[in-house]
Amino acid sequence: MSLSESMRRVLPYIRGMLIGSTGRPVRLVPVVDPPGVPFEIDLSEMGEITEERVLHLLSTVAEEWRDERSGSRFLLVRLREEERCFRVEGRGGGPGRGEPGSPYEGLSTKGREDVVRGRVAVVTGGAQGFGEQIVRGLCASGAYVCIADLNAEGAERLADEINAEAGEPVAWAVQVNVADEGSVEGLFARIVEEAGGLDLCVSNAGVLRAGSVLSQSSEDFRFVTEVNYVAFFLVTKHAARIMRAQHLLAPRWYTDIVQINSKSGLAGSNKNGAYAGSKFGGIGLVQSFALELVEYHIKVNAICPGNFFDGPLWSDPEKGLFVQYLRAGKVPGARTVDDVRRYYESKIPMGRGCTGPDVMRALYYIVEQEYETGQALPVAGGQVMLH
Structure with missing residues (x-):
């Protein structure tokens, strides 16, 4: 869903307002025909979009947002040339992800x-x-x-x-x-x-x-x-x-x-x-x-x-550095790719x-x-x- 340049310019300010009001990160996802719009920001009379004007108008609605944090979270933004609705969402972690035996083992540090x-x-x-x-x-x-x-x-x-x-x-x-x-x-x-x-x-x-x-x-x-x-x-x-x-x-x-x-x-x-x-x-x-x-x-x-020896730069079977170094004789006495790898690991x-x-x-x-x-x-x- 393509947004106008004006809408793209104001969205980071609006997201900052939501973060500042709740203390939590959010994602603003464009939606069509939401079930309800509990909160709206009307910037349609803003005129020229300047940083000072945006900051002034959004500062007047920060308190109102604090009172609208319950229930379905949708946000309607009105500009002079565009009106868009966004779902305001946060994210929880999936069960068991990053645990031993999962595809994400070690990539998600439990507790951090x-x-x-x-x-x-x-x-x-x-x-x-x-x-x-x-x-x-x-x-x-x-x-x-x-x-x-x-x-x-x-x-x-x-x-x-x-x-x-x-x-x-x-x-x-x-x-x-x-x-x-x-x-x-x-x-x-x-x-x-x-x-x-x-x-x-x-x-x-x-x-x-x-x-x-x-x-x-x-x-x-x-x-x-x-x-x-x-x-x-x-x-x-x-x-x-x-x-x-x-x-x-x-x-x-x-x-x-x-x-x-x-x-x-x-x-x-x-x-x-x-x-x-x-x-x-x-x-x-x-x-x-x-x-x-x-x-x-x-x-x-x-x-x-x-x-990163397991990445493609080193381990690609045709173009990887292990293969290149083996062919070039860069590692004295190396006969296999494994010999080359062990040489570099030893360093x-x-x-x-x-x-x-x-x-x-x-x-x-x-x-x-x-x-x-x-x-x-x-x-x-x-x-x-x-x-």
């Missing part, structure tokens, strides 16, 4: 999942790898999640699978090219249309093209930089605009922007300068954005995982690669911890340590 329950989240690069693990973990913990990926088919497939398992629509897919600002702007417009606002943005999309500084093409170097560095700026820019609007009517509410960085953002990587450089730069952006956005209770942090003090649950525990911590911003949190089994 409430930190994201009911929140609206987006994960870029969410159709595969760490992104898929994060999407599954957030949904298992009660969040509504937009799966944003260039791979539209994979994102749709994952959303369908999660929604079938949940028995309710908790995930939706949007195709996006994170290196293109128009595409990124369209992504966040869709998020507002689907949920009214945003609480958690996980900037996970990234690429790796290794190569020596003596031979790597400038095209490859720029491509890695555009996706890993510039795209984080674009994603933060448009996510933070929504979060800031919410904050103006929910001043006690914290939101989060989290970059999935890398251990290569904390230590150089041989013949992988484009990737490491883009990740080092990402941490500089994290720290700078954190200083600027803290005024709006937007926390900006990075998670720096070690190698990690904890003896294994990073997993989805490892990253999810770090993500829950970052969201839960209100007194932390501008940080780069290593999740690398001791292979990289802060100093």
